[in-house]
Amino acid sequence: xxxxxxxxxxxxxxxxxxxxxxxxxxxxxxxxxxxxxxxxxxxxxxxxxxxxxxxxxxxxxxxxxxxxxxxxxxxxxxxxxxxxxxxxxxxxxxxxxxxxxxxxxxxxxxxxxxxxxxxxxxxxxxxxxxxxxxxxxxxxxxxxxxxxxx
Numbered sequence: 569x570x571x572x573x574x575x576x577x578x579x580x581x582x583x584x585x586x587x588x589x590x591x592x593x594x595x596x597x598x599x600x601x602x603x604x605x606x607x608x609x610x611x612x613x614x615x616x617x618x619x620x621x622x623x624x625x626x627x628x629x630x631x632x633x634x635x636x637x638x639x640x641x642x643x644x645x646x647x648x649x650x651x652x653x654x655x656x657x658x659x660x661x662x663x664x665x666x667x668x669x670x671x672x673x674x675x676x677x678x679x680x681x682x683x684x685x686x687x688x689x690x691x692x693x694x695x696x697x698x699x700x701x702x703x704x705x706x707x708x709x710x711x712x713x714x715x716x717x718x
Contacts, residue, residue: 572658574633574701575651578709580716583646587716588612591640591648594715598707602630614638619656629707632657632700638708650708654697661692 583591595614599607603624604616615637618630625631634656641647669685 571697572655573651573653574697574704575649576705577650578648578705578712579645580648580712581646582644583640583642585642587646588640588642591712591715594718595638595640595708595711598711598714599630602628602707604630612640612642620660629703632696633704640712648708648712650705652700652704654700657696657700658693661689661696664692665689 592609592612592614596607596609599614599616602618603622604618605622606615606617608615615635617635619634620631622628630636633652633654636650636652638651639649641649665685665688668688669681672681672684674681
């Protein structure tokens with residue numbers, strides 16, 4: 569299936585029911601520090617919007633995603649589930665490559681006119697998706713770990 573989301577789960581040591589609000593608050597705080605917008609908490613869930621149209625650097629951990637949801641489930645082991653949408657990055661990369669296709673002179677060989685946009689798209693979407701696939705779970709894990717240590 570085509571990668572439109574980055575989803576997964578992190579198992580943590582025992583999470584009691586009264587630790588869930590503390591972890592939710594820590595996740596909300598971490599998202600706000602990363603300049604997420606529309607951060608809302610409901611029960612054991614934090615939902616937010618992010619994306620490229622915010623005034624943040626490209627190094628911002630939330631830059632490649634448009635929105636996300638993080639859930640904390642009490643238990644032994646406790647589970648933190650996350651789901652981040654990459655549709656916004658897909659659309660932006662596709663638009664940039666489409667513009668580049670228009671700018672490629674017709675005098676260039678067919679292989680170049682087809683290969684260059686494909687390579688650009690792989691770089692703009694593919695590499696950013698792979699990097700985000702490592703950075704986002706680490707971001708969630710770090711927020712949970714820091715909340716548990718406090």
